[in-house]
Amino acid sequence: MFFKKKKPETPDSKNEKNFDDKELIPVYKDEFITIMKERLHHSADLNIKELSNGFTLIFLDTLTDKKMLNENVLARLEDAEPNPSEAFKHITVSGTSKQKYVEDVINSVLHGAVAVHSPGHPVIISAVVATQENRSLTRPENESQVLGPQIAFNESLATNISLIRRYLTNPNLCNESYSVGKQTKSAISLLYMKGIADDDMIDRMRERIKSIEVDGILDSSIFVQLIEDNSFAIFPQMLLTERPDRACAWLLNGKMIVLVDGSVQVIGAPQTFIEFFQSMEDQSVRWQIATFLRVLRVFSMIVSIFFTAIYVAALTFHYEIIPQTLLIPLGESRSRVPFPPIIEALLLETMIELLREAGARLPTKVGQTMGIVGGIVVGTAAVDAGFTSNILIIIIAVSALASFTTPNYMMGNVIRVLRFPLIILAGLWGFYGLMVGFCFLLIHLLRLSSLDTPFLAPFYPPRFEDWRDSIIRLPIGWTNKRPLQTRPLDRIKYAERKTKE
Template sequence: MFFKKKKPEAPDSVNEKNLEDKELIPANKEDFIQRMKDLFHHSADLNIKELPNGFTLLYLDTMTDNTLINVDILRQLEGIQASPDEAYKKITVGSVSKMKYIEDSIKKALKGSVLVHSQGFPVLIEASVGTQENRSLTRPENESQVLGPQIAFNESLATNISLIRRYIANPNVCNESFTLGTQTNAAVSLLYIKHIADDEMVDRMRERIQKIEIDSVIDSSILVQLVEDNSFAIFPQLLMTERPDRACSWLLNGKVAVLVDGSVQVIGAPLSFFEFFQSMEDESVRWQIGTFLRILRVFSMVVSVFFTAIYVAALTFHYEIIPQTLLIPLGESRSLVPFPPIIEALLLEGMIELLREAGARLPTKVGQTMGIVGGIVVGTAAVDAGFTSNILIIIIAVSALASFTTPNYMMGNVIRILRFPLIILAGFWGFYGLMIGFCFLLIHLIRQTSMGVPFMTPFYPPRFADWRDSIFRLPIAWTNKRPYQTRPVDSRKFQTKKTKE
């Protein structure tokens, strides 16, 4: 890993270190105000109000709700003695607590709290009045589907947790809170269901989160790279989703979910390779259709990765595998192409990737036009100019379409990249090079783990009981047990006999 981890310390030593290092709240009002101004570097949005009865309020204008401050704090503190106990009783905000250390109070102020200081007391009253400027709930953009719930997570951690609790109204849903990033102090939540999730797996995820020492965690995509098993692997070992129903499905199967404040993506662990080709819509259709769609996605992945490489290997070294009736039109199509098949394929694959990236970065309407018009114009011009053949245009188009069937964006990017080294291997050594690349990929996948669980489960190691909900999707009445990969405490979902009745 490219980040440092804290060494585990005994609980007693941690407490002693905190007591020695943390700075206490100054009892004197002037000292308190000056100290806070220095710590906030005299920021323009730092607001300090000194009340006649001895109270001092400190807060950030840009992070707090002025209406709550006026009604629930200022009005309640009028005419009472300047005492922390009195302020604690009178303030009507929902979240109120006492604080003794400067560091803790600074973190609360940055999250939208008002700090109430009483003259002569080394204690602060913290009242949470942060603004709730959240984006409204919308439809999923990256995991859209026809059937099932049409709602997605947003950037608010509290809203995302509430969505999960609405789906799973169960007191056993545990929520553990962490703070990551020495500069950002991002709130992170670890969710799991007690008596279903394996304690060892929960401890492993908790330990990895606690040991991270980094200056910022802006998004779940950053955190997922810090907690995964192998950061050098090209394949993602943890899955992210923007759908609450999928996150709840993970929890009900004995997995854990990690949420980051400010991120719309929720991390699930552990995951297997074949779960990247599953969609929540598979559960909403008949089991025959769900199985067909999953097999189609896996087949499309194979086609997208190997189709162009097979074309290059066949034209370069293995003409004997091409049917006789196809040799003549293939030869005529390539008669004007001045490049060998490997250069031709790499050139066209590169142009397709340029069009795809340009379409993704441009505004939506312009990007769609760029993708369609650009593909037609570039493809037609390349064939007319003799840079490529008609057959390769068809093969590249089929490979590109097949890559879009992958429901997960991260796995789709991996499939796009894998085509290039396989084309190079096929261009230099034909099917022998292609087989070397395939074996390398297979060995690489078999060696990977996700939170200590084999990445290719349930096919390696073979867990035949889990095949019923992997590439295949058998009837719901047959999927009465949770996946073995999570080692759930309660492995049974329901009684099969009663469900069939």
Template sequence: MFFKKQQSLAPDRIKKETTDDKELIPVSKDEFISIMKQRLQDGADFKTKELANGFTLVFLDTLTDKKMLNKDILARLGGISATPDEALKSITVSSTSKQKYIEDGVDAILKGAVLVHSAGYPVIISAVVATQENRSLTKPETESQVMGPQIAFNESLATNISLLRRFLTNANLCNESFTVGKQTNSAVALLYLKDIADEEMVDRMRERIQGIEIDSVMDSSNLSQLIEDNSMGIFPQMLLTERPDRACSWLLNGKLVVLVDGSVQVIGAPQSFMEFFESMEDQNVRWQIATFLRLLRMFSMVVSVFFTPIYVAALTFHYEIIPQTLLVPLGESRSRVPFPPIIEALLLETMIELLREAAARLPTKVGQTMGIVGGIVVGTAAVDAGFTSNILIIIINVSALSSFTSPNYMMGNVIRILRFPLIILAGFWGFYGLMFGFCFLLIHLIRQSSLGSPFLAPFYPPRFADWRDSIIRLPIGWTNYRPAQTRPLDRKKYRARKTKQ
């Protein structure tokens, strides 16, 4: 109900500025040039070229490919009569169109088109001869893995879509295009597989993208914050990837993929909490290993978030639970520390965060010294100086290490940050505080949704069949159903028996 009302609003909003207040192309050559010049703020790269037979070419020098301009346009337009139809016939560029309005002409010129004006006609021809200023395709950096395809998306939307189309040679792959950002006019594409992806989810995503009113979208990570269900929450609800194979596996599971021009990462939705602890490599190794790795990552997340708070709680309030053999070394090392455990832990955690942040900001060559600074100064000297206990150093190191195991950078950041409020809770109220924090987090997670579907999906609501490929991964023959979370139109991937031969 709520949903339909929104949908009817959406198309009006984009069609608002269409035909009414647009300016027609002037017939006169000089008037056309002066209007275009004025529209483009008399840019230094604004160039015009007047041909002897009455054509006038207008383009932005910086956006056009000189070779194509000479070969496919200039060379063809000589010696023919100066009418738009003749020009359209002669120009040997694949994407050409007729434009009636100045605004459309400006849009086209900003995308690298050459506008061909024929004196005496109120119609211009635009031919796209944009330069392809692209990085070549490289290996994935943030999601590198040993097995599987070694290719990552780059900044070009067209290249990214072509990569996806190459992985998924399927006519059902739908590609919808949007323009987001009042100032940047960034191209955004929504991809999904028809007959698998849920129509309602597609509608919802389309409506969210269209509903955005913002001046710029620089990256897909920006966009994902705008179209998420809960922008206030700490957990990301949509996942980014730079791997085309991962994006394809999402599409095949009935998820939607959103690409932003100029961004190397694509957005996938809906996602579940478990998806943040999965790596594409899990599909490429044998199931026993993949299961072990997934369980390890879950375990390390728990360790990373709760290990230090447990230390603080145990030392401040619950000395009863410490094993007796550990009491003496723990007590001796603590007896030299002048701070209560909460201050000690916060201090060391902050130091680790400082190191991490400093290492991330420094250039790679200088960054290597950070390890030495961290290892020697913070590690050894802090204990010698009686700043912290050496058991805490171990604990902090283990939890820092565990937070790196998360295959997803965004989730890794969340884990890093979550530790701090929990340490404070543990330092103030012991295990009661810790349990309060844990319950708060759990309730928060249960309340989250990703594109309207439950975020804690196979666990809550319980869908035991989907556990086969979430916290564990069973052999491929057993995981022949798409997850219920995406509500796919076609649940079955393949017949299980065929794969067991």
């Protein structure tokens, strides 16, 4: 009743097909052409060219470089004998291979290759003649800095890997290629330094990449959400960068990077919470200035998250913490405001987020003008109309300004969102609610991990040796060891004594 007996599949059945078995290349030309037309659904850009000596070429016009096809394939095959061995010898394209399955041939054609069929042979010669339409290399837009290299990744996977290899001219730089996505079959590359990166961590990343089953991967920001440890966490557990120098620094520290074809962002793993507040420029300036900047960023994060919530808690429940000299002007500024502090704060925070989102979606010049003029006009009008107080305008502006000091865009968005639940908790229960929210965030961070490594390292678990390059940054001579978080096979980067001398 609950189990239905399956009918045995007969070998003569034409309606049912075992998709685990790949289909072999037919030896007859007409049959091969028919199969390719059916599999590619008679696409308008499908081009079939039959040569006088018996060769048949199948390719997609929109994906192939016509000059390379004519010079390196067509001109070379005109005088060749019609068999796969002769075709393989005559074609002068580096990406040339032999294939015997229809699925592999279709996949290569969809990636810009030309399939060469020889009559009477069940083997296809595939030659990659794809167009190289790449955007020129530009300056980093989201991670701009004054000192250091001024170059960023682009959408070409080959170009991005070449940028990394120019920095790391080392034979131990390993590159593993994967194909992810049932529909897109996106090319994914995993890079790491052999002899430095931990083998268990590499195996863990390999398993996560291979276990992904989705229709397609269009960007690394989508891919990172599929391989991170906790997809329900609001905090990102892996970093994205558009800077080749930062990606190479991760590799030298025993980390791994993942590149997605068509994406300008490179994924680095594993990462810690404090690394989201570090910049590559910190390595280019003096260690005292780098330490000051890192402390300033962490302080700005705390101000951005808690400043407005403290204002709401103080005015709602805890007037006693406000100095008397400030209490009188504060009361005068709120005398015309008809809303309680929680509604007033939420209203202004929402208004700031609306202005920020509108400025980001508009063209660059219009967006900048919109943000500046909109903030001035709306803020002044809100105070004159009695919807809010002058002091809250200042507090909201400082909180919004502090959120921009975070050098990572993803973490900056997290800070923007966290302000709202903390304001609500402060408006409901005062400092007790703030403490509940803070404890919840701390416990959440303690439970997070990045590729099964502690997210709050080196503070929890405490690894005092790694504190040399965390919130503070000691001189270069003191940071000669790779972080323990990545469990590197070789911890020493350079001799500490010689560097100090």
